[in-house]
Amino acid sequence: MATSAAARGTLFALRRKIAKIEGTPADTLSPDEVGMASDGIVLREGGSPLRHPALTESLIATGDADFDAALGGGVPRAALTEIHGAEMRDAGVVTGFALGLCAAAMKAVPQSLPLLWIAPAENNREAGFPYAPGLLELFGISPGSLLTCETPKLADALWVAEEAARLSALGAVLLELRGNPQRVDLTATRRLHFRARDAGRPVFLLRQSARAEPTAAPLRLSISPAPAGMRRTVAGPLSGSIGPPAFMVEIGKSRTARSGSFELEWNSHERSFRKRGPEIPGSVVPVPVHRRHLAPASRPLLAGDTSFAAGAADRQPAREERTADRRPRRAG
Amino acid sequence: MGIADARAMHPAIEIVEADPAADRRLLEGLADWCDRYTPLVAIDGEDGLYLDISGCSHLFGGEEKMLDDLLARLSEQGFRTRAGIASTAGTAWAAARFSGAAIIAPGEEAVFLAGLPLAALRLDGTVCAALESVGLRSVGAILEAPRAPLARRFGRMPVTRLDQALGRVEEAVSPRLPVAALSVERNLAEPINRMEDIEELVFMLAVTARGSLETRGEGARLLELALFRVDGVVSRVAVGTSRPMREPHLIRRLFHEKLSATEIDPGYGFDLVRLSVRESARFDARQGDLVATRTGDEEGLALFADRVGARLGRQTIRRPVLAESHVPERAMTTVAFADAPAVEHAAPSLDLGERQVPEAVERPIRLFGRPEPTEASAEGPEGPPFSFRWRRTLYRVARAEGPERIAPEWWRAPAEERTRDYYRVEDTRGRRFWLCREGLYDGSPVMPRWYVHGLFA
Numbered sequence: 001m002a003t004s005a006a007a008r009g010t011l012f013a014l015r016r017k018i019a020k021i022e023g024t025p026a027d028t029l030s031p032d033e034v035g036m037a038s039d040g041i042v043l044r045e046g047g048s049p050l051r052h053p054a055l056t057e058s059l060i061a062t063g064d065a066d067f068d069a070a071l072g073g074g075v076p077r078a079a080l081t082e083i084h085g086a087e088m089r090d091a092g093v094v095t096g097f098a099l100g101l102c103a104a105a106m107k108a109v110p111q112s113l114p115l116l117w118i119a120p121a122e123n124n125r126e127a128g129f130p131y132a133p134g135l136l137e138l139f140g141i142s143p144g145s146l147l148t149c150e151t152p153k154l155a156d157a158l159w160v161a162e163e164a165a166r167l168s169a170l171g172a173v174l175l176e177l178r179g180n181p182q183r184v185d186l187t188a189t190r191r192l193h194f195r196a197r198d199a200g201r202p203v204f205l206l207r208q209s210a211r212a213e214p215t216a217a218p219l220r221l222s223i224s225p226a227p228a229g230m231r232r233t234v235a236g237p238l239s240g241s242i243g244p245p246a247f248m249v250e251i252g253k254s255r256t257a258r259s260g261s262f263e264l265e266w267n268s269h270e271r272s273f274r275k276r277g278p279e280i281p282g283s284v285v286p287v288p289v290h291r292r293h294l295a296p297a298s299r300p301l302l303a304g305d306t307s308f309a310a311g312a313a314d315r316q317p318a319r320e321e322r323t324a325d326r327r328p329r330r331a332g
Numbered sequence: 333m334g335i336a337d338a339r340a341m342h343p344a345i346e347i348v349e350a351d352p353a354a355d356r357r358l359l360e361g362l363a364d365w366c367d368r369y370t371p372l373v374a375i376d377g378e379d380g381l382y383l384d385i386s387g388c389s390h391l392f393g394g395e396e397k398m399l400d401d402l403l404a405r406l407s408e409q410g411f412r413t414r415a416g417i418a419s420t421a422g423t424a425w426a427a428a429r430f431s432g433a434a435i436i437a438p439g440e441e442a443v444f445l446a447g448l449p450l451a452a453l454r455l456d457g458t459v460c461a462a463l464e465s466v467g468l469r470s471v472g473a474i475l476e477a478p479r480a481p482l483a484r485r486f487g488r489m490p491v492t493r494l495d496q497a498l499g500r501v502e503e504a505v506s507p508r509l510p511v512a513a514l515s516v517e518r519n520l521a522e523p524i525n526r527m528e529d530i531e532e533l534v535f536m537l538a539v540t541a542r543g544s545l546e547t548r549g550e551g552a553r554l555l556e557l558a559l560f561r562v563d564g565v566v567s568r569v570a571v572g573t574s575r576p577m578r579e580p581h582l583i584r585r586l587f588h589e590k591l592s593a594t595e596i597d598p599g600y601g602f603d604l605v606r607l608s609v610r611e612s613a614r615f616d617a618r619q620g621d622l623v624a625t626r627t628g629d630e631e632g633l634a635l636f637a638d639r640v641g642a643r644l645g646r647q648t649i650r651r652p653v654l655a656e657s658h659v660p661e662r663a664m665t666t667v668a669f670a671d672a673p674a675v676e677h678a679a680p681s682l683d684l685g686e687r688q689v690p691e692a693v694e695r696p697i698r699l700f701g702r703p704e705p706t707e708a709s710a711e712g713p714e715g716p717p718f719s720f721r722w723r724r725t726l727y728r729v730a731r732a733e734g735p736e737r738i739a740p741e742w743w744r745a746p747a748e749e750r751t752r753d754y755y756r757v758e759d760t761r762g763r764r765f766w767l768c769r770e771g772l773y774d775g776s777p778v779m780p781r782w783y784v785h786g787l788f789a
Binding site: 089090091092093095096097099100114116124125127128129130131132133134135136137138139143144146147148149150151152156159160163164167168169170224225226227228240241242245246248266 | 632633636637639640643644648649650651652653654660663664666669694695696697698699700701722723725730731733756757758761762763764765786787788789
């Protein structure tokens with residue numbers, strides 16, 4: 001197989017060249033040793049392909065199989081990941097997605113190392129301060145494993161992030177910035193990425209109201225809000241309720257170069273993402289016909305909730321029974 | 333004499349208004365500078381300084397050399413100073429003001445004071461005048477006088493002052509700055525002004541300090557570096573540590589951050605550098621684990637927090653703490669990482685979860701520092717909003733959950749706090765907000781107001 005050998009020779013020459021550019025020793029692994037995902041994607045970490053055991057360890061599985069496959073197995077653990085939001089008013093959703101990734105990353109590590117959340121002061125004023133009760137309840141991030149760092153200036157935030165990225169004592173680092181400051185360029189992201197790679201810890205760069213620009217991060221995700229699903233009760237989806245948070249995730253840049261958009265929702269029990277599927281009407285378990293009163297759903301009683309007002313949670317209220325606030329709005 | 337009279341006598345005279353505050357600052361600067369001789373420096377009135385040099389003079393080659401050195405250095409700086417050394421504060425005061433560069437040996441106070449006027453006893457003008465009116469014009473005159481009539485006629489002051497000057501009564505001179513438990517300093521023959529050199533010097537001083545700290549079984553919690561500039565300005569920088577520390581290279585790294593963040597003008601250089609341990613705590617040497625790197629991790633984190641603290645302030649890295657309150661903004665506070673007790677990261681968060689807000693009461697992930705006023709429209713007075721205007725943008729509510737009524741805490745002082753109804757709303761695009769209506773439609777003159785208080789994921 002002369003042609004094949006020649007092709008392999010060319011391939012290895014190219015690889016050596018790439019390795020030289022990237023400043024890492026040329027890999028001498030045979031293709032079967034190289035980490036190949038099922039669809040023939042070569043995963044590289046710092047220029048050298050990953051071996052099989054590392055393949056699973058070095059990726060954070062988000063929980064949704066399709067999304068993970070599109071990312072080539074998951075979000076890289078030892079790397080910088082950019083998470084973008086288009087507008088400041090989406091801050092809640094974008095932060096939620098980033099914290100979901102942090103929680104997923106921290107879940108995989110056996111000992112619970114803290115998360116460091118770095119933000120310039122203006123960001124916290126604009127988008128709100130991290131609120132520990134909410135974080136504990138939704139993401140399982142206890143106050144003991146959260147450190148916040150509020151810096152007066154952007155430059156200070158970057159400095160803290162760079163210093164923190166090289167620590168192995170932190171479970172994850174979340175750097176929150178706003179807009180596209182000049183200082184956060186290719187060089188700055190490369191510095192963060194390399195430090196994260198060396199420490200083996202994820203660094204998430206959360207950029208509110210920013211547009212995409214060249215970055216050294218291997219992965220960039222754009223997050224936009226998506227309507228949440230309904231609360232699931234024993235008697236089926238509860239109409240008019242706001243269920244687990246949902247996100248519209250678009251892959252802007254990834255190693256696999258497969259773009260796509262996914263509608264995910266956060267599962268706070270499993271601490272993972274899942275696909276936001278269509279609401280399946282009807283109950284999860286058969287409702288006993290002989291018993292009229294079910295145990296009330298585990299949620300606060302809602303004033304004006306007809307299902308409670310009527311005292312019958314096991315039937316859907318008729319259209320005319322609904323309170324005025326549930327009626328579809330007229331335009332204008 | 334008025335200004336006009338003075339001008340008439342010397343037409344070229346320059347008039348400068350008195351500025352007591354600036355004089356005081358200058359005196360304090362001088363007191364700082366005098367720290368190089370002794371840590372016990374006290375300010376005396378408007379124009380004097382007391383230096384307690386007990387046990388310090390040998391460092392300068394004796395009292396005489398120390399006095400000469402002090403006077404020479406001050407004279408180089410452009411001050412006209414008088415100084416005296418004595419065993420009591422009172423006699424030293426008299427020696428400085430009435431004789432000049434005198435060193436009074438212990439036991440010779442009475443002989444020295446006898447020839448001086450009464451003012452040398454630090455007496456009030458009125459007492460002085462009263463004594464002089466009866467012919468007692470020098471200290472010698474009242475030294476031998478019977479004490480009881482003296483005290484009866486002129487009050488206790490002359491006797492007390494005399495006793496203080498002669499050392500019969502203890503007199504406390506209160507130093508300006510607390511004395512550090514441990515300090516290490518280095519006098520430099522040639523002033524240095526490069527920050528790298530200073531850091532190197534900090535390292536060398538810290539190596540010396542480590543020995544003493546090890547002997548005491550302590551580690552430093554607060555370190556202060558005093559830099560004495562050639563021209564008399566003293567700069568002090570302090571760094572705190574979140575756990576007791578005595579490793580010289582770590583101390584050096586902390587000061588590296590601090591010195592690069594603070595503006596220190598080296599001028600013509602520093603000729604004395606002192607590292608003092610202001611606060612210390614028990615240092616527990618711990619046995620390292622053979623396999624795990626847990627302790628190393630925690631120490632790494634503490635050092636990182638200290639370095640950030642040295643550069644940006646100790647309050648920069650904070651840890652949230654849950655508080656027992658149902659009012660959202662009071663349910664969480666933050667404490668500085670350095671002040672927080674070491675939390676075992678390995679401990680599961682279950683115990684924290686138990687005393688949490690009841691299950692299924694959802695809380696936002698971001699809370700605004702103060703609720704942002706918004707204009708909301710609701711269909712009914714007590715109903716959820718169907719649209720609201722926040723930061724100049726109109727949002728239409730697609731779904732709303734609530735209300736969750738949160739009443740103010742009655743056990744606090746009855747402030748103007750009002751009952752709040754919280755709604756969890758989602759707009760048509762899928763953004764989730766935490767809105768609240770403050771106040772009730774109960775006929776009170778103040779109408780309820782709407783706020784955006786937080787953001788949900």
